[in-house]
Amino acid sequence: MVKQEKMKREKGTFPFVGPILACVASMSPCAAFADWEINLPRGVTPMSRDIYDLHMTIIGILAVIGVIVYGVVIYTIIRHRHSKGAEAATFDKNLTLENIWTVIPFLILIGMAIPATLVMMDMDDVADADLTIEITGSQWKWHYSYLDQGIEFYSNLSTPPDQIYGAAKKDAWYLREVDRPLVLPINKKVRFVVTSTDVIHSWWVPELGIKRDALPGFIYQAWARIDKPGTYRGQCAELCGVGHAFMPIVVKAVSDEDFSRWVGQQKKPHAAPRTAQWTMETAMARGKALFNRRCAACHQENGSGIPALFPALNTSAVTVGPISQHIDLVLNGVPGSAMQAFGPQLDDAALAAIITYERNAWGNDTGNLVTPDQVRARRSTQPTKRGNDQP
């Protein structure tokens, strides 16, 4: 199987691709710096390398055609100038020539289509996977579920808003860092099933050679066999609303042993913080940080929302109304709107902090300190599926 793939890759590459790549690289004055990157990454999966080879082959063929066509135009611009007394010829057709430039491009295209078809068929073959990951996009985060291991978690942008709005220095992986990366074993065929809960997203990691649209209500598949440990980054590629630029993907590829160890660690339960340590000060500080990351894209940092799109929280009846209703709304979301159910996404302490912050910031000043226990209590009264209590 591996041998077969190797053979295919060797067949797929034309001999002149290397020199052309070298030419392109030498023409760019700063190709040595990563910031001046001009080409696709070769990537770390057989698929990404097949795509890369195909890409370079096609560029090679097109470069040859381009040199010929541009060469003739430049020649005629130099030689056949009215100002140099050139007399216009009178020919206006030549059937042989016209046949040639109809048939030859057609043959070249067939030559391109054959390797492309092979790669396409390979890409479509998701059978015999060692591991299946369900990827669910939602505004504006990814959720990963290891279907065989029973692990699931959300992966959020970890760049603080201060860096985005220029109040702090941007670090090296600005907008390309997450709180929890997707951890995958190398040398295993990983199948991805991709879907979405709200709008269309697209899961794109160039180095894996995968881009797959996530459509709400449908599941589409892709696969990768990573053969080099490392951290590979990408981001959502389909416009999905205000936070489209802010839903990165980080994949950490590790050895099989490291992967097993990681899986073992994930299964340990997290100790919930005790209510005794819960003070207004700590809840507000944590709530503010969480709110600015998770909620401010819609509701804005000053709680004003965006009129007619996203409700304001600084003038809302919910944030100064009964605590239990406020908790329920955050837990269950508002079906059919951009307000997601945060119950499955955040733990009790995080939700309690956010709700405390919402009830005391921007002049709401209710003085309410919402505790994790209160959130847990509301959680236990809810049906697990949202919307069941809707008419």
Next chain:
Amino acid sequence: MTMSTQHDAALEQPHPNARRSLAGFLKHWLFTTNHKDIGTLYLCLSLTMFFVGGAMALVIRAELFQPGMKVVDPDFYNVLITMHGLIMLFAVVMPAGVGLANWQIPMMIGAPDMALPRLNNMSFWILPCAITLLASTILMKGGGPNFGWTLYAPLSTAFGPPSTDFLIFSVHMLGISSILGSINIIVTIINMRAPGMTWMKLPMFVWTWLVTAFLLLCIMPVLAGAVTMMLADRNFGTTFFDAAGGGDPLLYQHLFWFFGHPEVYVLILPAFGVISQIIPTFSRKKLFGYGLMVIATAAIAFLSLTVWAHHMFTTGVPLGAELYFMYATMLIAVPTGIKVFNWVATMYRGSLSFETPMLFAIAFIFLFTLGGFTGVMMAIAPSDYQYHDSYFIVAHFHYVLVPGAIFAFLGAIYYWLPKWCGRMYDERLGQWHFWLTFIATNVTFFPMHFLGLAGMPRRIPDYALQFSNFNAVASVGAFIFGFAQLIFLYNVIHTIRSGKKATAQVWDGAEGLEWTLSSPPPYHSFQTPPKIAP
């Protein structure tokens, strides 16, 4: 080809500019049914909106000049990219094409006017109303449409701002305007040709517009249907595009791209026509392979109706569909290649001079071909998985639309403006405009290829630090491009007001009926059909 500049002086009406009062002025332009007036209206609208859409592009480029959110907020950024796209397509490139058609088609086929002059007036005046409604959505509560010009569901349905309904109505009006305009063009070309103007004597520009008009008739109703379904999903509880009610978001994409892909040929085919007029004139040589050019135009139009899902390779369409749409898309390269080769063959062993229209035409051949190359790359479905929705795509479609459609239409204005107003433009300013535009286009859009390949998605207001350098370069180019167009604006106004008198022939190598008329042509030309040599 022809000879006849006979006009019946008794039928000649005074030129409208003679009427000086404001009411008379407004009444004239509002109710005019003259193809030259309506052509002028289309072109003025197009030029105005070119600066509006361009200003939006500059705000976008200002935001992208450096990483970090600096100029606009992410929601308004999304409104800007949506508006920039819709305005450039529906309010700039399409009206420019129709404006040229209005001016040129009757003069090129020896007709006194368009076949349906009142319809012509109506199809124009719907347009400013539609565009005003479209632009006014920015001021509405909840902001303008913020989901990209492709209006993908469910971002535009369940998640769209309230102004989306006005956008939908505006798209309906734009569609009606296009359909009426197309009917008029088709009827004119079929019925109004001067005796002896047989099909295979039609100038290429007329041919390309005939094909374009048919293409518009095929696709505009589909777009209208798709946005009507959107309207129903938003307001009447239907679920065409919502899986929860048995619908499918992909259905929207199929419908949209059935319109959207031929639409790009609606934009570029008239540009092909313009290039096919300019190149022979300044090569002083007949267009090479006229017959094959006509066939290639029709073939491109037909194929364009059969390739839409190449915009959807990564959406999960089945393998068979991926392969079919890949092959069909690659096939378009054949007739497009024929066009480019024939233009090159027309130039070959000609007697070339390089006035501004020719410079734009040659730049078109170079840069449109580059856009065609990246088009072939994207047709290769597996590779498209890396290119799709990245800046590589942005580079590709700007290369076919800016140095493609826009260059061709700028060239067309320089080429025909002396005929229309009887005054010559300033060649030195034209050359400045061309060279600045040419350089700026490449500085702006070429680095976008690199950004896309390196992994930058399109439609993002903020980006990772690795993309900083090329984004800064592209922004600098965009501002040079924008300010270079002011030279064009000045040159056009200066020409109309005080340019040097132009001769009837204008260009020594130009052939065709329009050059047999005086410069400017009489308000009603060819009231007696010209005689066409067999």
